[in-house]
Amino acid sequence: MRKSVRKHGIIVTTKTVTESFTMCETFERFMWFKQSEGLAPRTIEEYRIHYQWLKR
Known part of the structure; x- marks a missing residue:
């Protein structure tokens, strides 16, 4: 669901995130970006x- 909000003449669109990731999946995405x-x-x-230290 998208919701548009007008702030000072600029339309800002917000989007609700419905995906959820495990900590490992999130880390792998982070590493890919890095x-x-x-x-x-x-x-x-x-x-x-x-x-690895964090996981322990």
């Missing part, structure tokens, strides 16, 4: 290390 940004391999590996 890799597409071209981050250094070490940074990507640090993200994975921190995620």
Whole structure:
């Protein structure tokens, strides 16, 4: 369901998100975005290390 709200002459459209993801799926999406940004391999590996720590 979309709802339009007019603020100062600009129409802002909001959208209700009905999808839900597990923590693992969310992390994999996050990693995909970070890799597409071209981050250094070490940074990507640090993200994975921190995620493993969080899961424990």
